Amino acid sequence: MPKLTIDGVEIEVAPGTSVLQACEQLGIEVPRFCYHERLSVPANCRMCLVEVERMPKPAASCALPVGEGMVVRTNTPNVHKARKGVMEFLLINHPLDCPICDQGGECDLQDQAVSYGYDRSRFEENKRTVSEKYMGPLIKTYMTRCIQCTRCIRFVDEIAGVAALGGLARGEHLEITPALEAGVNSELSGNLVDVCPVGALTSRPYAFNARPWELRKTESVDVMDAVGSNIRIDSRGGEVLRVLPRLNEDVNEEWISDKTRYAIDGLKRQRLDRPYVRGADGKLKPATWAEAFAAIRTRLANVPGNRIAGIAGDLVDVESTVALKDLLTALGSANLDCRQDGASFDTSARAGYVFNSTIAGIENADAVLLIGTNPRWEASLVNARLRKTYLTGKLKKVAVIGQNVDLTFPTEWLGNSGSVLADLISGAHPFAEVLKGAKNPLIILGAAALRRGDGPAVQAAARALAETVGAVRDDWNGFNVLHLAAGRVGALDAGFLPGSGGRDLSGILAGTQSGEIEAVYLLGADEIDASKFGNAFVIYQGHHGDRGAHRADVILPGAAYTEKNATYVNTEGRVQQARLATFPLGEAREDWKIIRALSGELGQALPYDTLTQVRQRMVQVNPVFATLDRVVPAAWAAFGAEGNVADAHFTSPIENFYMTDPISRASQTMAECTEAFLKPAIAAAAAE
Template structure:
């Protein structure tokens, strides 16, 4: 397709279109209605449903609009007798084997087959033969199948191949025997799999968790923003009878296009968790809990905060909280003189926090990510942590971009990646080698701070290729992911990432972990900075230091021990504290053992608020349902607490006033990724005989998703993954048991994985079975366990 325009005529209307564009695209742009089933603007053209047949002058027969390029002078008729007859005939063929079970189909009322059969089909069927029946397939806990309804449009198949990057569904058989299914009987595991529900034009693929819960016309749609990763996907929350029934995507080309991740789609199930907190509760002397009114609860909280030395209070917030909640949280704490404030619950290394800019962001707009020509990922499992940013990276790769990665294990990307998997303790050295290679390739001197580190390094060919690709690209980026930000030497990794980006003329950016990671920096939920990046009057302790010191009082905002890098340390600190005040939608068994006061807060569908996404875009939303019981939006709880404590400037009427105050403090300041190396990076020897590699599974990321049953069914069991040669050295076979000693002793099954570096073990974090081990990284000991266990 080029910039040359041609003129065509559609139903008597003169239209201009780029030469080579498809007829259906031109007609959609002009608002001309053409029925279709297999065509979708984000997928390749298949032209196998034939529903979009139109009458083209001088063509011997009707042509599919989706596969017919426009030519100058073309005359098209969409409502001529020949076009209508062709559409009626196609509709009749498609309905031959359809069960016509609309009254019990979840797609009823929003079904393209219904709409097109009424709008373009005949009024009666002449088919009186026995219909074909297809046995349903169980493809997992998220997607319900009724394959007898399938019309073989292959949208789901093309989505898997072209968007998700995983060929999980395919067409099997020929003619009348053709069926859509998995090639082998297994669960669909793509992190974007739920999008086939929206793509399916009939009721063959529907959402299993919301099956038979409500009809389409009974639900109300509420615009909202997804609360998990840092993309800030635009979603619609569908409610019925005051309850959230399902979540679907809203189109926004600049953010999520028309897709959402499965985490964003199905996590709403957690809203109905039996662990929802519906009334304020106070812990009694005998350990039991008593529900109280808000007056009693707030009086108790105010008494604790007034009577405690501010230096003995730790304030910890989860980065999934709204911008308004985060801003008021730090304002409340600082108003009391508390300086120990943090949201970086997964971070271990804070040594360079003074060198970081106002807020670490992606470094470009989300659409610009797919325009990059070279990208170096550092400690980034983008498929799991940011599925839709990963989708943009995949699009860049398919366009010819060179994507490279340095990770502590071999990540299973769904596109071509030049990847170096090195032990966690060797990541600093590997990046130093790339920096050395970049200096040589680009002819730029190394900064003084890293000269000593890079001296004498052996530069591998892979490191040289990465440096060369970054240097030669006009648009290049170096992106740090969750595995890097959680690394014990994160400051050194950040310094070297900045050096590599500077030497190669690229941009240094981050893949922020949570929905409001950027917003938490702007709001000042940090020990060294107040709102808008202003230096704090008194610098406090970071999240790890707060836990290690075991303060007598902790105030938690949407945070649980499971949200921390070391859940064991967090749980022990909270359990040992005299008072733990939790503002939270959920109260699990762990929090009930640790807390003393529970204040029920609304979840994201029950409050108005704002998330700041990875590129720094502020996205506000309204609540879709009322909070359950006596629960209240978090920002209102904090506002009333401020009033109760007689703090100035806490007289807000609505969340918009809170947001306006923060905007005024920022005065147009936007986050950037400028960075100054404060100290020389150094190599450190690993601790223990084995190095642990750990990360939190995407379906254990936060309190809401941890309570979504359908997503929890996809969380793998806790195992130890090791390199086969290391297993052989210990006399282990796949499926044997091994004793793991970190901060506790656990016995786990061991699995062979050639993607794990030597002398390392991968043990997933965020699981109930592995919490007792402690932090996600560090040294540990292993020993084989005699006896066999089932695989």
């Protein structure tokens, strides 16, 4: 390992480390614009100049590998003068609009100009102007501010994997522009706003809403998918104004999906802010909490526990799931299910329903098999991690059983039939040899594979394949289930499943049709056809007036994920906590508090009154909830049900990436994305 001296301090670094990275290891700040830790190095802004002994002139530290015995100086008069010269060139054509720039207060150029900018310009010619570019409904452009750092081009090419941006012309005429003015059609396009070091690319929905120093910043987790991306919620007053990514190398690195970032305007539309009770005329009418609880108490007074059922939705937190389970169990009901999409699989072993290799572990895989999943839409950050591993050259082959879609990296389509699984297990399919020859084979089982009637058989077949090809060892577990819902793994860990003699979702719906189930408690369950509840008495607890609320006889207004301190478990089994950024609207309350209050009205008061007590109860239910922000490896055991896998197709449950839950369906921004990106693609496909 080479040793070098930086500003008089000797340091030993790994071979291939750049001088800039070595400076960072010592805590020495080197200004930069084009350099980004996760992108290739173009060395075109020249702001990171340093002096190196025996080199005739300052060198760009971002592109200069360290060498044995190298002596580097980062803070000499010559270095400072060189950086001031670079800054002067950058500001020649940059507009003087800092007071009205939406990037003000968060602009890298503005920050560096304080240290290296002159107080006047020697440039007397007219500044150049560049026409604005259309990049879709999410990104607003001011391309006159662009300093041609090319971060945006490198991001869409390398991370997002779409050929959406490029440069036209040369020299001072160079312009960054989208292809054919068609916008940036990527699930990760919002990250362009973060990587842009100036105000050339800004958030269109957030533009001119607030200055950064006006915002209250809350660290939390995302619930738009099951990845559990770490986020920062910026709010002012009672309104969430934006969501930004928070660094977590093991989960989302420093990226988030567009739905995570931009669906937040759905938090202030179609909200439930007071209880409602359906009157004798069949219409929902506003009510007090006492009236809503009284209506529930009266209706359930003579209903046996085995005629009551509970269904937990996709965005529910563990606290409310445990509370509802305790309440329904106290009432004598074992009819519980958290799989509102109808998924059927064995939950006896935790390893059978989590992402065992972990998201970061994808980077160790050299062969991947995707079964019934489209990770680009179902978990954009998992797809980005797969692409990252492919680009490093470590991941040699990715094969797909299911719909043949563009995942932004080369894949081999094996077909869309369950028979392919049997051929892989028997060794009759050629890709079986690829998996057996891989050092760390990875199998990802998607929601489409488990939503079928033969879900347990598919699960067992995938387990048998993993064991056959050596994907499960003491030092590696390559069997993974990729969930869609943020609340699913937490509810499974809490045991919100049919008890002894209890009904699952299909049994509950059949019971409501036959009259054997008289009451259903929907905890944020909005993905079920309302007509399937028959004449049952429906209690809906949630935060949006979506499908569940339309069918409800009593509505109890709950809190959205930004309005409560809550626990979520992501698809890899990582327990994380969301934190309250704003208070619930109107008379809405946190979900576990509603259930606790209702339990007292029904004569089955739950034995906890504070959040701490609820979380102690969670740990009693399952000790896994005691370990935060760390994946606890699940013990490998037999799971699934032996049987033949049908030849039916694997069909992704997501038809519209931008609208998958009550929040995103209420979002005007997500509606605009659907119009801009999905409808033209559907029309083009139909024309073919």
